[in-house]
Amino acid sequence: MKPYVHTVRYYECDGMRVTHHSNYIRFMEEARIDWMDQLGYGFERMEAEGVVSPVLEVNCHYKRPTKFKDTINIRVRVKEMSALKMRFEYEMTVDDQVVCTAESLHCFLENGRPVSLEKRFPEFYSLLMADNG
Amino acid sequence: MKPYVHTVRYYECDGMRVTHHSNYIRFMEEARIDWMDQLGYGFERMEAEGVVSPVLEVNCHYKRPTKFKDTINIRVRVKEMSALKMRFEYEMTVDDQVVCTAESLHCFLENGRPVSLEKRFPEFYSLLMADNG
Amino acid sequence: MKPYVHTVRYYECDGMRVTHHSNYIRFMEEARIDWMDQLGYGFERMEAEGVVSPVLEVNCHYKRPTKFKDTINIRVRVKEMSALKMRFEYEMTVDDQVVCTAESLHCFLENGRPVSLEKRFPEFYSLLMADNG
Amino acid sequence: MKPYVHTVRYYECDGMRVTHHSNYIRFMEEARIDWMDQLGYGFERMEAEGVVSPVLEVNCHYKRPTKFKDTINIRVRVKEMSALKMRFEYEMTVDDQVVCTAESLHCFLENGRPVSLEKRFPEFYSLLMADNG
Numbered sequence: 045m046k047p048y049v050h051t052v053r054y055y056e057c058d059g060m061r062v063t064h065h066s067n068y069i070r071f072m073e074e075a076r077i078d079w080m081d082q083l084g085y086g087f088e089r090m091e092a093e094g095v096v097s098p099v100l101e102v103n104c105h106y107k108r109p110t111k112f113k114d115t116i117n118i119r120v121r122v123k124e125m126s127a128l129k130m131r132f133e134y135e136m137t138v139d140d141q142v143v144c145t146a147e148s149l150h151c152f153l154e155n156g157r158p159v160s161l162e163k164r165f166p167e168f169y170s171l172l173m174a175d176n177g
Numbered sequence: 178m179k180p181y182v183h184t185v186r187y188y189e190c191d192g193m194r195v196t197h198h199s200n201y202i203r204f205m206e207e208a209r210i211d212w213m214d215q216l217g218y219g220f221e222r223m224e225a226e227g228v229v230s231p232v233l234e235v236n237c238h239y240k241r242p243t244k245f246k247d248t249i250n251i252r253v254r255v256k257e258m259s260a261l262k263m264r265f266e267y268e269m270t271v272d273d274q275v276v277c278t279a280e281s282l283h284c285f286l287e288n289g290r291p292v293s294l295e296k297r298f299p300e301f302y303s304l305l306m307a308d309n310g
Numbered sequence: 311m312k313p314y315v316h317t318v319r320y321y322e323c324d325g326m327r328v329t330h331h332s333n334y335i336r337f338m339e340e341a342r343i344d345w346m347d348q349l350g351y352g353f354e355r356m357e358a359e360g361v362v363s364p365v366l367e368v369n370c371h372y373k374r375p376t377k378f379k380d381t382i383n384i385r386v387r388v389k390e391m392s393a394l395k396m397r398f399e400y401e402m403t404v405d406d407q408v409v410c411t412a413e414s415l416h417c418f419l420e421n422g423r424p425v426s427l428e429k430r431f432p433e434f435y436s437l438l439m440a441d442n443g
Numbered sequence: 444m445k446p447y448v449h450t451v452r453y454y455e456c457d458g459m460r461v462t463h464h465s466n467y468i469r470f471m472e473e474a475r476i477d478w479m480d481q482l483g484y485g486f487e488r489m490e491a492e493g494v495v496s497p498v499l500e501v502n503c504h505y506k507r508p509t510k511f512k513d514t515i516n517i518r519v520r521v522k523e524m525s526a527l528k529m530r531f532e533y534e535m536t537v538d539d540q541v542v543c544t545a546e547s548l549h550c551f552l553e554n555g556r557p558v559s560l561e562k563r564f565p566e567f568y569s570l571l572m573a574d575n576g
Contacts, residue, residue: 054191054476054486055199055469059245061192065365066335070454073332077453087453088512099331103369112192113487187343187353188336198498199468203321206465210320220320221379232464236502246354324453325460325511332454378458 045082045175047117048075054112062109068144069102072134075118076148079132083175085168094154095164100129101149108143116143122175123147127160130172178215178308180250181208187245195242201277202235205267208251209281212265216308218301227287228297233262234282241276249276255308256280260293263305311348311441313383314341320378328375334410335368338400341384342414345398349441351434360420361430366395367415374409382409388441389413393426396438444481444574446516447474453511461508467543468501471533474517475547478531482574484567493553494563499528500548507542515542521574522546526559529571 050071058064077087090097110116116136123133129151136144152159162169183204191197210220223230243249249269256266262284269277285292295302316337324330343353356363376382382402389399395417402410418425428435449470457463476486489496509515515535522532528550535543551558561568 053469053473055197055472057192058188059190059192059194060362060364064188065368066188066332066339069332069335070452073454074452096326098326098375099372101369101371102331103367105367106365109364186336186340188339193495193497198501199465199472202465202468203319206321207319229459231459231508232505234502234504235464236500238500239498242497321457321463321465323458325456325458327458330454 045079045120047119048078050074050116050118052110052112052114052116057112060109062111063114065104065106068104068106068136068146071116071118071136072102072104072132072146072148075120075134076132079120083168083171085165085171090165090168093165095152095159096154097150097152099148100151102146104144104146106144108138108141110138110143114138114143122172125169125172127162128152128158130161178212178253180252181211183207183249183251185243185245185247185249190245193242195244196247198237198239201237201239201269201279204249204251204269205235205237205265205279205281208253208267209265212253216301216304218298218304223298223301226298228285228292229287230283230285232281233284235279237277237279239277241271241274243271243276247271247276255305258302258305260295261285261291263294311345311386313385314344316340316382316384318376318378318380318382323378326375328377329380331370331372334370334372334402334412337382337384337402338368338370338398338412338414341386341400342398345386349437351431351437356431356434359431361418361425362420363416363418365414366417368412370410370412372410374404374407376404376409380404388438391435391438393428394418394424396427444478444519446518447477449473449515449517451509451511451513451515456511459508461510462513464503464505467503467505467535467545470515470517470535471501471503471531471545471547474519474533475531478519482567482570484564484570489564489567492564494551494558495553496549496551498547499550501545503543503545505543507537507540509537509542513537521571524568524571526561527551527557529560 052063056063056067080087119135121133124131131149134146152161185196189196189200213220252268254266257264264282267279285294318329322329322333385401387399390397397415400412418427451462455462455466479486518534520532523530530548533545551560
């Protein structure tokens with residue numbers, strides 16, 4: 045899987061001239077969606093089948109500030125998988141220096157009820173387990 | 178109608194330590210929604226009845242920069258009404274000094290087709306005409 | 311200390327018609343700044359004296375989705391204080407139901423170097439300890 | 444000059460599942476900065492020399508909605524140049540269909556006072572005039 049690349053925009057920086065910390069949560073989402081696209085199982089496909097994957101938790105450790113025009117490389121990995129939940133892990137680097145590490149926890153809902161990914165999307169589940177392995 | 182008040186947040190300011198110009202478009206939306214609420218005809222009510230009012234045009238004239246914690250007073254007025262479109266006018270002030278003037282043009286769509294506000298929501302239309310008068 | 315109130319804006323909601331999860335990180339910042347203002351020791355005052363307090367970590371547990379126009383009450387508390395770092399804790403409720411709990415960790419920097427809050431701002435430090443107690 | 448490409452992110456879409464109209468103002472900024480980079484005279488270089496170019500006006504005509512993952516091509520052109528101001532023109536397309544046209548007006552300030560681009564940055568001014576020609 046190729047890392048996702050986000051180049052910091054002017055409007056993503058704050059009065060300290062660094063990327064506002066809230067934006068890293070958005071970069072995580074961008075990287076996660078790109079990761080699913082690379083896996084060949086897009087976000088839209090799951091949504092089209094009526095399954096959504098809300099974010100249950102995020103955490104973010106800011107290691108070094110980034111600034112306008114910095115090119116952030118974001119590596120995504122499945123950290124944990126269970127029948128009902130999955131946890132992603134993120135490492136963000138600029139010029140090979142870690143700027144942020146993060147995690148997000150997700151479940152899967154269909155008609156507002158938790159759904160087992162393994163039963164509902166066995167093919168997708170296998171792909172995820174392979175990445176997790 | 179009372180002016181809408183927006184207090185500038187830290188994350189709305191950019192590296193020049195002023196409110197990023199894109200955010201005024203969002204303040205316009207906040208003020209417009211508040212204005213409809215004050216009129217007694219909320220955004221949700223129209224959407225609940227299946228009518229949406231997309232933005233066709235915006236323009237914004239930035240007169241003076243604003244900064245973190247500034248209290249912006251936003252006055253909204255209907256500038257023009259026709260069967261199918263309406264134009265809002267906005268004046269934003271901080272301490273009675275104009276910081277931004279703006280306009281937005283909207284139409285009304287039901288099932289993706291233009292709808293006459295006068296025919297579809299005569300009560301709302303009358304309220305708007307009254308404000309416009 | 312009064313809880314901070316954030317009313318969800320239209321543009322803060324995503325395609326699922328719920329508040330996008332990244333925005334809670336911004337609500338935390340709004341509430342933290344309001345908390346410091348209530349304490350009588352504003353963000354600006356510290357910045358004016360050349361001390362900044364970057365965010366080192368955030369975590370957010372999303373309990374229930376919120377939607378357009380929801381009024382979120384945000385309670386802020388100092389969870390931990392040390393010479394060099396402080397951790398805030400947040401509880402967000404809508405109609406007395408918890409929608410999100412969160413934490414943020416901060417340090418204090420002057421000219422890019424860690425600074426002891428206790429030594430640099432003894433008055434502010436005492437206020438914080440009182441809240442923490 | 445190559446058009447700038449912006450791919451619509453999930454968090455840029457609103458409850459109608461279309462790109463929120465405020466974001467186009469941000470896309471304009473991204474495209475304008477890319478355009479200056481292609482010209483070989485970056486934003487940072489001007490800022491480093493103490494000259495800023497605040498936005499005086501924007502206007503945006505929304506022609507067709509765009510949605511998550513749409514690839515927007517943005518063409519930027521200098522529409523008007525004078526000693527003290529410049530106006531950019533933008534055309535945004537998705538699959539060769541125009542989705543938005545826009546303009547922005549800028550001045551140049553040094554130490555808070557208007558500065559003549561022609562006198563202050565003759566080289567940059569020539570480049571701009573060439574594009575405008």
